[in-house]
Amino acid sequence: MTKNTIKMAALLLVSTALVAGCGKKKVDNLPPAAEGTDYGQTSTDPNAAGAGQIMPGSQEDFLQQVGQFGDRILFETDRFNIDAEDQAILQRQAQWLAQYPGTRITVEGHADERGTRDYNLALGERRANAAKNFLVSIGVDAGRIQTVSYGKERPSALGSDEQAWAQNRRAVTVTVR
Amino acid sequence: MSLFARSRKLASFLLLFLGAQAATAQTPPPASDEPELVEFDTSKTRSIAVPALVAPSPVDTPAGNSAALGRQIAEVISSNLRASGVFETQGPNGLRAIGLPEVTAPQFGYWKARPVEQLVQGFVRVGGDGNLTVGCYLYDVGFGTETTRLGFNVPPRDWRRAAHKCADAIYSRLTGELPFFDSRIAYIAESGPKNKRIKRLAIMDSDGANHRFITNGQSTALTPRFSPNYKSILYLSYVDGNPRIYVYDIDTGRQRLITQSNGPTFAPRWSPDGQTILYSMAVSGNTDVYKISASGNGTPIKLTSSPGIDVGGSFSPDGRQIVFESDRSGSQQIYVMNADGSNQRRISFGGGRYATPEWSPRGDLIAFTRIAGDFRVGTMRPDGSGERLLTNSWQDEAPTWAPNGRVIQFFRTAKGSGKTGIWQVDLTGSNERQLPTPVDGSDPAWGPVLP
Numbered sequence: 001m002t003k004n005t006i007k008m009a010a011l012l013l014v015s016t017a018l019v020a021g022c023g024k025k026k027v028d029n030l031p032p033a034a035e036g037t038d039y040g041q042t043s044t045d046p047n048a049a050g051a052g053q054i055m056p057g058s059q060e061d062f063l064q065q066v067g068q069f070g071d072r073i074l075f076e077t078d079r080f081n082i083d084a085e086d087q088a089i090l091q092r093q094a095q096w097l098a099q100y101p102g103t104r105i106t107v108e109g110h111a112d113e114r115g116t117r118d119y120n121l122a123l124g125e126r127r128a129n130a131a132k133n134f135l136v137s138i139g140v141d142a143g144r145i146q147t148v149s150y151g152k153e154r155p156s157a158l159g160s161d162e163q164a165w166a167q168n169r170r171a172v173t174v175t176v177r
Numbered sequence: 178m179s180l181f182a183r184s185r186k187l188a189s190f191l192l193l194f195l196g197a198q199a200a201t202a203q204t205p206p207p208a209s210d211e212p213e214l215v216e217f218d219t220s221k222t223r224s225i226a227v228p229a230l231v232a233p234s235p236v237d238t239p240a241g242n243s244a245a246l247g248r249q250i251a252e253v254i255s256s257n258l259r260a261s262g263v264f265e266t267q268g269p270n271g272l273r274a275i276g277l278p279e280v281t282a283p284q285f286g287y288w289k290a291r292p293v294e295q296l297v298q299g300f301v302r303v304g305g306d307g308n309l310t311v312g313c314y315l316y317d318v319g320f321g322t323e324t325t326r327l328g329f330n331v332p333p334r335d336w337r338r339a340a341h342k343c344a345d346a347i348y349s350r351l352t353g354e355l356p357f358f359d360s361r362i363a364y365i366a367e368s369g370p371k372n373k374r375i376k377r378l379a380i381m382d383s384d385g386a387n388h389r390f391i392t393n394g395q396s397t398a399l400t401p402r403f404s405p406n407y408k409s410i411l412y413l414s415y416v417d418g419n420p421r422i423y424v425y426d427i428d429t430g431r432q433r434l435i436t437q438s439n440g441p442t443f444a445p446r447w448s449p450d451g452q453t454i455l456y457s458m459a460v461s462g463n464t465d466v467y468k469i470s471a472s473g474n475g476t477p478i479k480l481t482s483s484p485g486i487d488v489g490g491s492f493s494p495d496g497r498q499i500v501f502e503s504d505r506s507g508s509q510q511i512y513v514m515n516a517d518g519s520n521q522r523r524i525s526f527g528g529g530r531y532a533t534p535e536w537s538p539r540g541d542l543i544a545f546t547r548i549a550g551d552f553r554v555g556t557m558r559p560d561g562s563g564e565r566l567l568t569n570s571w572q573d574e575a576p577t578w579a580p581n582g583r584v585i586q587f588f589r590t591a592k593g594s595g596k597t598g599i600w601q602v603d604l605t606g607s608n609e610r611q612l613p614t615p616v617d618g619s620d621p622a623w624g625p626v627l628p
Contacts, residue, residue, distance in 0.1 A: 078508070080462075113595065116532040116546055116574055117399060117620065118444040118457065119502065119509055121413075121420055122464035122486040125441060129462025148419055149441060149459070153397055158371045160571075160592040 057100040059175045065096045072172040073131055077112070077165075080126040082134045090134050093173050097140050104176040107131045109149045110156070112165035117151060124149030131171040146176070223351060226293040226318075227255040229269040230311070231277045231300045238303055240333035247301045250311060253340035254297060254347070257358045257384060260601070261348060261584070262608025267293060280314060285321040293318055297347060301336075309333055313343035315350060325350050337386055338627065345626070355539075355581035358383055359627045362577075362586065363401035363410050364599060366390060367617040371595035376619075378412055378425070383579070383623065385613040391425065400444060403624035404451050404471075411435070411445035411454060422456050424471070436469055436477055444489045447471070449496050449538075457488045466490050466501050468516075480518035491536045491543075492516070493559070500524075500534040500543050500559070511545055513559060524561030533575045538625070539582030542604075546574050546587075554587045556604065567606040577623045586612070588619040 054060045063071055070093070073086035082090070097103065109128030111120035128147035136142045157164035230247035240246060251269040258264040280298045288296050299313040309331050315324040327346050329339040338359055345356030366379040375394040378401055381387060392398050392414070399420075401412035410425045414432075422445040423432040435454050436442060444457040448468075455468050458477075465481045466488065481487035485505035492499055500513050503523075511525040511534045525531035529549025536543055542556045547566060554576045555566040572590040579585065586601045589611075599618040602609045612618070 078504070113572075113590070114548075114552075116509075116548070116552075118489045119486060119504075119532055121441070121443045122457065122459060122488045125459035125464060126462045126486070129459075133462075147462075151420075153374065153376075153399070155372055155595075158595075160595075 057103055057175075059177075062093075062096055062103075062173075062175050066092050066173075071174070072170045074166060075127055075169040075171075077114075077169065078123065080123070080130045082130055086131075087134065090131060091138060094135055094138050094140050097135075097144070104144045104146070106146045106148055106174050106176055107135075108154075108172045108174060109147065110154060110168055110170050110172070111152050112168040113152045113155060113160065114165060115152060120151035121149050124151050127169075127171045131173070223263070223295055224265045224267065224293045225255075225258055225295040225297060225347075226272060226288060226291060227251045227258075227266055227268040227297045228272040228275050230298070230313075231275060231280055233277050233300065233302065236303045238307065238309065238333035240336055243301050243303050243309070246309065246333070246336050247299075250299070250301065250336055250340040250343070251297075253337055253384070253386075254313075254344045257341060257344035258348060260384065260608075260610065261358075262603050263348070263352055264295075267291065280312070283316050283318075285316070285318055288318045295324075295347075295351065297343070299343070303333075304330075307333070309336060309339065311336070311339040311343065313339075313346070315347050337382065341382070341384075354583050356626055357579040357581040357584060360580050361403065361407060361624045361627070362599075362612075363403045363412075363622045363624070364588075364614075364618050365398055365401065365620040366614065367597050367619055368394075374595070378410065379614075379618075380410070381614070388615055391427075400620050400622075402445055402447055402622045404447055405449060405625055406451055407624055407627070411447060413443050413445065422454075424454075424473075433473065435471075435473070436467075438477075446490055446492070448492045449494050453492075453496075455490045455492065455499065457490075464488050466499075478518075480514065481521070489533060491534055493536050494538055494540045498536075498559075500536050502532050502534060509548070511543070511557075511561075524559070525557070525564075526561060527564050535576055535578060537578050537582040538580055541582065544576035544578060544585055546576065554585060554602070556585075565606070567602050567604070568600075568609065573600070575620055577621050579623055580626045586621045586623055588621060590619075 070089055073089050107128040109124030111123045128149055132145045132147050155168045157167040229251045232243040232247040235242055235244035248269050255266040255268055259266045280300050283296055296316040296318050302310045304310055312328045314326045317324050329342055331339045341359035345358045349356050360383045361380060362383055363380050366377045367374055369375040376397045377394040378391040378398040380389050396414055396416040399413040401410050403410055408427055411422060413420050414423055420441045420443050422435045422442045424435055425432040440458045440460045442456050442458045446455040452471055453468050454471050457464050457466055464486045465479055467477045467479050469475050469477045483505040485503055487503045490499050490501035497516055498513055499516055502509050503512050509530040509532045510523050511531045512521050512523050514521040529547055531545050531547055533546045534543050543559055544556050547553050547555050552572040552574050553566045554568045554573045555564060557564040570589055571592045573587050576585045576587045584601060584603050586599055588597050589600050590597050597617045597619040599612040599614060599621045601612060
């Protein structure tokens with residue numbers, strides 16, 4: 001376990017460096033702030049306050065600890081299964097949550113624009129719950145996890161192409177203050 | 178003054194009969210009971226002239242001078258008939274002014290030479306009570322005969338409704354179809370960039386006039402449905418952070434949840450009698466279709482139970498059946514069930530995915546969105562046969578029926594920008610046109626013909 005944590009820390013340093021190196025481009029790819037949360041902006045903005053000022057257990061801390069796009073898992077069209085890559089991402093989220101047992105999260109389920117509105121709301125629910133169920137299966141208290149579906153209402157990538165749609169079929173974990 | 182304060186005064190919207198021969202004018206032929214598709218014969222486009230309505234001794238009204246109203250009413254009649262796609266219209270612009278005696282004694286020779294086949298003439302009078310009396314006459318120019326005449330007594334602010342009623346009577350008389358112009362649409366007004374779209378509940382007349390925003394856009398609003406009596410609107414709002422269905426009361430401006438539940442609720446629909454609300458709810462990620470009394474104090478009844486997504490739905494006009502969508506087969510398809518949830522059976526087998534089924538108010542067809550690469554709007558019979566696609570664009574979605582079941586509105590999304598607009602098409606797939614809206618528009622929901 002200790003070994004894993006050290007490995008993880010090393011990995012995080014690398015990914016944090018990558019994030020800083022990528023600069024503004026990656027910021028553009030992030031989704032809009034969810035209502036009532038400080039979502040996503042500071043951790044990847046190289047001009048933001050230094051790491052020393054990030055409050056442990058905060059959304060900023062979460063984003064820094066899980067690494068770039070470590071707050072989300074992606075899905076195939078109309079699918080909601082959790083594959084090995086998703087499991088690794090959710091496990092890292094669970095490790096962070098284990099450090100801050102008082103923190104609650106919302107898992108936001110999203111769909112791409114190539115679905116009808118009502119169906120996409122239902123699909124977002126499925127995806128958010130799939131992520132939630134996996135987190136619960138690896139030990140996160142279900143009572144700490146809320147879900148919400150935004151269907152196709154809040155795209156992260158703005159294009160109308162396969163690449164953008166792949167980024168938009170997602171379940172994103174956001175900490176709740 | 179809100180639109181709907183006006184609708185409370187519908188009782189004062191008095192239909193006058195201008196003589197005995199008009200007595201049948203408001204009873205257009207009933208919808209055919211035959212299951213066969215009735216085709217519009219678009220080759221028989223008829224040309225109609227609509228000169229400005231005459232205003233004898235013009236006076237000012239709160240809605241403008243009665244002479245100006247006479248011209249505006251003719252403009253609305255002309256524009257309604259033209260937009261139906263069945264008629265070519267002339268006027269009032271470009272047509273000579275007619276005199277009052279001419280209203281009841283048309284100069285057929287003059288109109289025959291234009292040439293036009295049908296002629297609409299009329300007058301606007303302002304009564305002692307300040308109300309307008311609008312008279313409307315339809316003539317067959319070829320035969321030199323009067324076809325129908327109608328009169329309406331309306332407050333000046335409702336002059337558009339008099340025009341719609343007149344256009345409806347002409348449309349019904351000449352096509353044999355039920356009327357639809359005097360009706361309203363609830364929809365979602367959209368603005369802002371694709372990733373921060375502002376979505377507001379809004380309402381308008383069927384031709385886009387009398388537009389009104391209802392919500393301010395602070396929380397996302399989606400999928401409105403007018404109640405059959407136009408007194409309230411079902412819609413989805415994220416006002417508490419989660420997708421939930423509310424009933425918005427138009428007179429009071431207040432809204433309430435349709436059901437107390439922890440799960441998100443979406444895809445709201447009214448039953449044709451307005452007594453029951455159909456909706457979808459997700460429990461632990463699994464979405465099913467439910468119904469509940471519209472009174473607000475009933476218990477929800479779960480109608481579907483498949484492990485797949487069962488969502489949406491639309492009652493048949495007799496209220497006995499419900500068409501809905503489900504991916505229980507592995508992809509979105511259309512199913513029909515009895516109103517109690519029994520006898521669920523798939524009706525779409527054309528390849529691709531099928532979504533957003535809406536039962537025609539006539540009962541003869543179901544409109545849908547077909548997803549096979551692009552999104553197209555089409556119709557099929559309730560047994561799944563006779564499928565026809567009416568539109569062909571990148572993303573056309575969510576058809577809603579005109580009250581006469583002959584015209585469909587839907588919304589079209591542009592690739593890339595995500596900009597949306599409300600469009601209209603008739604059952605032949607012809608006469609496609611965009612409705613004028615102040616900003617982008619989606620999720621149109623057409624209400625019934627006003628009384």
